[in-house]
Amino acid sequence: MRFNLLGPLEVVTEERTVPLGGVIQRATLGYLLLHANKVVATSRLVTALWGDDAPMTSRKMIQNAISGIRRLLAEPDFATRGVRLATAPHGYQLHVDPESVDSVRFHRLAVKGRAELAAGFPEVAATTLSEALGLWRDTVLADLSETGIEWPSFAQLERERLAVYEDWATAELELGRHYELVGELERMAVAVPTRERLCRHLMLALYRCGRQSEALAAYRRTRHALVETHGLDPTRELQELERAILNQDGRLLGRQPQLV
Structure with missing residues (x-):
């Protein structure tokens, strides 16, 4: 049994994908799953679905x-797995196995991968973070987003997804996989032009691929985006990376791929 929130809402058993009904029922289930095993007040559900324009x-x-x-x-698919929706004071509580919810598994794998990276095991961390x-x-x-629903948890999860991506890229760079990584980093930097950590990864990957001028151009694009969007210059760390690339600092090269 899997409850999938990281994409269109899905409830999947071993045999089938379960039909979930109309928008209100899907949104109610989605909100309860985002707060699985916690009591959700009816008033919160009303606000989540309609905001300040709730009908009578x-x-x-x-x-x-x-x-x-x-x-x-x-239905038997659910009843035999301990999934149940309980009535609580002023609201409802959806009881599920946390590991059956993909957003919960994502968080667990993210924490595990970061710990592996911090402990000095980038190859293991890269695998774990890639799984996340x-x-x-x-x-x-x-x-639900297509119907106009936008809950704060959507943006929070997307931020966490980007942070995990950056952690994964850190592990890949530590393993000397800059040639394999650089194209994907370029695409991500276009999608999120003000993300400094992402820019740093791209600059390092480009420099390690022998593309110094493109690494410096990546810095200039991010600096321009930061000034235009937030009125801010890049952090000192990113400015120092630009200077190190200009000076062709050998310490930036990191691990190089092994020739076969």
Whole structure:
């Protein structure tokens, strides 16, 4: 049994992908899964689905969605796995195995991979962090986003996804895989032009590939984006990396790929 939030909402058993009903029922289930095993007040569900423009019938609509979810969870696929939706004071609590929720597994793998990287095991960390990133199929609850729903947890999860990507790139650079990495880093830097850590990774990868002028151009693009967007210059760390590249500092070369 898997509950997938890192992309369109999916509930997947060993045999099938489960139909989840209309937008209100899907959104209610998605919100409860984002807060799995915690009590969620009915008022929070109403605000999550409609904001300040909740219709007079909003609580009734939530109750209908809850009834639909309960009918779904009464099926044998769910009942035999301890999945249940309980009524709590002023709200509801969805009980699930945390490991069945992909966003929970993502967080666990991210913590594990960072610990492996900090302990000096970049190859193990790269594998773990790659597994975490592989859980993503699209943006968070992409089907609900298409209907106009945007919860703060969406942006938070996307930030965490980018941070894990940067951790993975750190591990890959430590392993001397800059040739394999550089193209992907270039694409990511275009998508997130003000991300300084990402720029640093790209500059190092380009420099280690013998592309010094392109590494410096990457710095200038990020500096321009930061000034235009935030009115800020790059941090001292990024400025020092630019100077080190200008001076062709040999300490930047890191581990080089082995020739066969």
